[in-house]
Amino acid sequence: MSHSIRIFAVALPLAALLGTSALAWELPTLSPSVANAMAQGASPQAIAEYRRKLAEYQEARAAFDADAGAYWNAIAEKRKTRFAKRREGQAVTLNDYVLEQAPLYEGPKRPVNPEPDPDTGPRVRKDLPVVADFLGAARSEFQFAPLRPSSEMEFKRAYARAALQAGISRDIAVRVYSFETGGNGGHDMQSGLNPSKPGSRAISTAIGYNQLLTANTITIIAEKGPQLLKVLNERAAMLQGPQRKAMDHKIAVFKRMHAAVKSGPQSWSAFEKLGLTPQGWAMHALVLDMDVGPQLQVHKLLTSVNFARARGVDRPLSAAELEMMNLTGDGNGFDMVTMPQAMREQVPTANFFQRGGYERNPVAIRHNTVAKLIAITNNRMDINGNLPGAKELAAAFGSATASNEAR
Template sequence: MASHKFGQRGTGLVAYRSAGCFQMSRIAVSGIVGPMSKPFSRLTLSRLRGFSRACICVLALALCLPFAAISYAQTPLQEAIARLSPQQQAILHAYESARIAYAKSVDAYWKRVEMKRKRRKTKIARSLPLTLDDYVAEQPPVYNGPKRPADIMAMLPKPPKPPVKDAPTPIPVVSDFLREAQATYGFRPDRVPEDDFMIAYALEAVKLGLSRDQVVRVYALETGGMGTHDLQSGYNPRTGRAASTALGYAQLLAANSIEQVRKEGDEFASRLERLAQEPGVPRDKAQSLLYKAALVRRMNADARRVRDGWAAHVEYAKTPKGLAMHALNLDGDIGPWMQVVKLRSVVEYARKKGLGRLNGAQLELMNLAGPGSGFEMLVPPGRDMPTSNFFERGGYERNPVVHERTGAELLAKLDEIMDRNIQKPGAQKFAAIFDRIQRRLAEGGRLQGGHAQSSTAEQSPLSFLNPFSR
């Protein structure tokens, strides 16, 4: 939980070549990134770091210069400040001073959070109990200084366009995953109709012991209750850009796919080989399944060469092989299983920790924050601590749903969103598919090879489980 889309850095201070010095960007001075931005106190705190803070310091120094010195300055920024009245300069100075103090307090807060997090990891590794002292009990600082003086900011020079070299690298999208899969492994995922993918997903979930409530409510939150299996987080078809690499009903990141292939690749391949041997499977389908099994084993061998750890998986996910592995989520035979197995791993983690049964919101909380951090938010003392304790600073700042909440409050918020999204058409169809599978099982049917099949009947196509088919 899967994130992603918030503001550029490094655009605040640029070389002003004609004057032989620096010009301040109004982006940094005003604390905004455009006319549609929210007030600074509601923005992500990351905009105070990097060049933006350097710009604030430049402005603060400019404001500290004697008025006569400023009047002879050659930069457009200093010339603009020199034209301000003493009262306007005082207002601007008070605002920027408050901003600098706020930035320092935010940095200090997150340093404490990181220190406490490292301490908790050490204690957990040693099986030591966690206490209140292992957490930061306060929410992140909120800016409460002078308001942004919009009229004064309007008198300052407009910022130049950021250098092209500062443009962020675009996040890979579905077309990139498919291209690298073909180029790197000669693999082209079998794309199936959405209904068939959803039915296969539900069948695999039932076989692995996941409930309708768990799977459908995770789907409702992650996709808004109407997403497709190739849905990518924040994808804009007009620009071709996405917010993250998260894909599918459970919104697996590319790094999640590396982790899954590395840990579960042998199981994936063995399952495909078993499916190929089932009675009644057409010869061409059996050959396709065996080909995919061999492919997954190759991917598994490659993934095992990567150091086991989230940071290493994130980096490998940016490589051609890593992008190709993420395309497995789009295959009709592999994708449903791959995402369901990820959810199963979260359930198994909770069971080992003593939580026998997770509801949909609890499963999603652990899926969103990671099993370890999510579990901490479900039990004392972590459930009563600010959510900032459980997320990296960047992830926290990018995800407004976690802001200014405790673990328990975040769980309640997820439940609230799920209750709303569960009424959407996609979630309703998904729930109906689960209900039909359960009725089939109650009538003496059994699940085999991605099909629901009675003990005496011939294999039935997946479409018979679709409650909306004719």
Template sequence: MSGAIRQGGRLPLNHDTLRPYRKPKPDCQENWNRVATMSMTWALRALALSVVAGALLLSASIRPAGAASTIDFLAALSDSELDEFRAWKDARNAFNDQTDAYWDAVESKRQVRRRKRAAKIPFDRSDYVMSFPPRYKGPALSAALAKKYYNFVEQQKTTEPAKTRELATVSDYLDAAKRVYGFTPERVSEREFKLRYAEEANALGLSKEQVVRVYALETGGNGTYDMQAGIHPVKKTGRAISSALGYAQLLDANSINELARSGGTFILLLNRKLRDPENSPARTAALKHKLTVLKRMYANVKRLPFEWDVQQRYAKTDKGMGIHTLNIDADIGPMLQAMKLRTLKDTAEKQGRRSLSGAELELMNLAGPMTGLEMMEEPGSSAPTPNFFARRAYYVNKMVAGLTAAELQVELDRRMSQAIARPGAQEFAAAFDSVFERRSTAER
């Protein structure tokens, strides 16, 4: 530590202060004792500063020129503040160690379950961590000291804005689609999009209850078909928090995955629309162009290994971003999103679960197909939700925190029941009713 530090009129702490003093003559013994005591006090303080500073420096970032150092911050504290800060930091470090150990155990259990699932071995309670993450119960910083520490942390941030990549938004996806594929999704009214979605869902054997309740949960009951997670669907305010788009909130990688899985079906359905004798010349031309684009996109994703990690990476490329805009197109979007839900239903049926409520379908959508099914049956349903989500996802998604899997399903159902009364969900339900009525009339 360089420079002088003064506190309460004490001697400055510098190299001379810490050097051994020559023993004075007997007549100066009283002064020697006084100075030695003061030097020992400062030496102990310096040791305390170095210990606490070491803990802070473990997580410190490169500080901008002119910003106070960790030692400067600690040295500016009074003795009582330093003791308080050290006690708090020790407690926080211990808590962080406990939390790391907890999540290490969760991941270890998850790996065991993956191996058991592959070997078709049933799970038991020992395959889960049956507790929730530890909660901090140590001392808190006083308001004054917390403010000092907050100001210090803020000063450590680089003066230049962090060069972190912003999440892509709808406009970015549209730009990529136009640039790479010469494609611009066809827009229609919300009512028309819901009608087309209801038609596709009904044809795939999905119920009104399943689809509308998933929509109500995912969009809050008022979402638009071009809605992106984090951005208000009507006001367009907010900031994107993920790539999730549309009524079913498909992630960019979901779009790649579903196109790779069902692209052939989408092409057949689009060909069927193309052969409709009531098409106008403009409609025929538009469908031909969509079909050309869809075939090109499908060919691109079929070249990839059908692996989630690969699809996630591809979704961040310009080609993958362009594919994500299919969710917005009036012809392909309803097919794509309804098929995603149908895929979840098919997965459940393969595992022997023939019927799914809206909440159960959403649980598979939220946690992943196989994980969602695991959460519906014992012993998984009694296990705390940290067992089924990544560490960051658990803390970010407040809805899942502090619940068991069974309790989460109840919470999903409660939120669905609340949101289903909102205008968007009511309009969606009416779209299904219209489809049912139309088909009933056609069959008579």
């Protein structure tokens, strides 16, 4: 099972770059005139004007949807053809992609109804769980509190050691971190929350250097549980006294979490549903733990690496290529990263998205070929890699390398 953070939920720097649908949690702001009309009761003239504009909008939208529907049906059919050809070992050519750019709606916007529906109350924005909720759920569901680092650098060193042991290079880890967190994120950074911006709100459950969603964490617990337990047991063997007691408790908690995940359906959709519950929130708190969190972050990166490797890609993937797999899903991303450069220059990015995700993604629209999208991703990595957080992570890799060589 190989899944990634898809277009629907990503870190704030990623969301700012990619224009994700996570901002759908925000409600539209009404103009003062419309708000006043709704408060006082709409006039006949306002109602008539609204109906006229609504008819114009519906006519324009219907015409657009007819064209767009045909386009996105062609995208889906071409995708099926490519996947089938790859399964049969056949070469994929330019003819297996839609080479026209996706149609974009440029007609009138849907007007705001000046008559509020008396049968429905005001819409309430749904808040997503945040770090405090994950920690609270861990206490209540599993009587567990993650071991937090004394400093951000301590977590970065632990992450660097785990990454190097897994064969992930400093360059890959730092560039992905630079892109996912904007170059300055902490181990507990959550998508959408920015301490420097009062009133900012979470736009997904993604946390950490590689921005794991609740479903990502649960997937890794399900698939890599024995490996994670092996790491914890090895560390326990080196501890004594209160530290050993705390580690033994953590191991027992992890076993309970693993058993809970394995007791249900083993699918991404099932893990997404579990991630909406307090039990799933509690599991997500492991991302914050000094012993487990770095391992989860590393396994998140390895998901795409292993996906490509299992399908015959033996060269190292670049950080930007890994982000393509992260952005569009491993299957679509694999399609992109195995594409020759000449084809990357010609194939529209729309070929790798669902319609809704693409139409909410201004960067994929603006940088509308595979080559352009990879180029802007590399550019952001270059820029953010010069920020303090990225430099600290690079230094942590240097310390971890020196420590390994000294052993």
